Amino acid sequence: MIDIRLRRTIRFAPMALVPILLIASTFPGEFHVPLSYWLLGCASAAIFAVGDRAPLAASITLSALSVPMFAAQAWGVSELVPYLGAVALGEVALRSSRASRIFAAVVWAGALVLGSWLDHPDILWRWATVVSTALFVGLPLLLGLYVRSQRELAATYGQRAADAEARTATAETSARSAERTAVARELHDLVAHHMAAIVLRIGVARHVIGGVDPRVDEVFDDVHLTASDALADIRRLLAALRDPSLDEVPLVDPDAVRSEIFDAIDRTRRAGYEVKAHVDADISELDAISRLSLLRVVQEALTNVMKHAATASAVNLSIVRKGAGFSVRITNIGVKNSPPSGEGYGVVGMRERIALLGGQLATAATVDGWELDAWIPAAADAAPATPGHTL
Incomplete structure (x- = not known):
């Protein structure tokens, strides 16, 4: 915001500065600035104020207006007004292409030479004229190009910093995801297996010693229910650990x-x-957990369709109730290159996560396309102790 205000102030500064310079060069009875010079100076200030919209056109116009001002009889600080053309040339060097810079520099140099000739024809070919012309053309160009290079350098460093920050964030996300996956596998190997064994053994114990004191049956029922609930909670936790996006509460x-x-x-x-x-x-x-897994399966499958299938090909998607869960089937006809192999990271991740829930996911190439079949349990405790659903 401060930068924008500063640029606006600089652009409109000549609107106030030019009249001040012209007034400062007016001495009643000694010298007064001609009306034509006033009109040309004020017009130059107005053109400079709106010149940011078309820097090259503004530079050429100011160069043309400077010629009669150079040729006019000016005195004192009013002689500085035509050099708005030099400032405009610097802006062309800052913002425009190489061809525009060359063209604007040639026009401004021509204006300087023509103005000097109209003002003092006898000194046109002196070294002082050559040096001053080179100075008033070269300095604006060099200054504009310097500021341009600094801006480009700052933008480059800014982009590098943003890229480095993005790479750091990606690395951190990958590290967290890898750690979640490692923890999930550890939990699966060390806890889920034992919990499933406890549930199974309690069921066997109830069958072996059935018919004893009802209070013993009640204890067995309570332990069996508690262990089953714990196993279901562990399965939910495994899925959550494998998917950091569960922090997105609205998707639940x-x-x-x-x-x-x-x-x-x-x-x-x-x-x-x-x-x-x-x-x-x-x-x-x-x-x-199952709802989010269902969403991820659909998104991944449709993404694969857009990657591998020809535009305008047919896609069929169905999500229907099946047993204690939901069946997801997505087929596509018309594969433009090779059909997805089913071993991409997205599909592999979905398969592993659904397996943790007790479901299944399979992909296969067909004669004229590709298909995905999945079964997702409605809840973790609805999944069987051993996998084996038929898709």
Whole structure:
């Protein structure tokens, strides 16, 4: 904001400065600035004020207006007014292309030479004229080019800093994700297996010593339920540890997840694909982890469609209730290059996460396209102790 105000102040400063210079050069009875000089000076100030919109045109116009001012009989500080053309040349060097800089410099040099000739024809070919012309052309160009190089250098360093910050953030995110994955696997190996064994052994114990004191059965029921709930919580925790995006609370809401699914479908349609979708309205039966996994599967599959399938090809998507969970099937006809192998990082991650929930995900190439089949349990405790759902 301060930079913008400063630039505006500089641009409109000549509107106030030029009249002051002209008034300062007026001495009643001795010297007065001609009316034509006033008009040319004020016009130059006005053109400079709006010259940021077209620097080259402003520079050429100011150079043309400076010629009659150089030729006029001026005195004192009023002689500085025509040199607004030099300031305009510096702005061309700062903001315009090389060809524009050369053209503006030639026009301004021509204005200086022509003005000197009209004012004093006898001194045109003196070294002083050559030096002053080179000075008033070279200095604005050098100053403009210097400021331009400093801006470009600052922009380069700023971009490098932003890139470095982005790389650092990406590295931190990758490290956190890797750590989450490691913790999830450790929990799966060390805890989930033992909890499943406890649930199984309690069931065996109840069967072996059944018919004893009802209070013993009640204790077994309570331990079995507690262990089953703990196993379900561990499965949810595993999925959460493997997906940092669970911090996105709105996605846990069933309506938000459904909306996100249809947004992904709409994006695919806008990309030029014919998507036919059938989504079961009752996905609210899915728990938070399963709902998010369902959304990620749909997004990943549709992303693969846009990567590998030819535009305008047909895509069929269905999400329907199946047993204690939901079946997701996405097929595509018309693969432009090679069909996705199913071993990309996105698909592999989805497969592992759904396996932790007790579901399954499979991808395969068909004769004329590609398909994905998945089964996601409505809740972790609805999943069987051993995998084996039929897709």
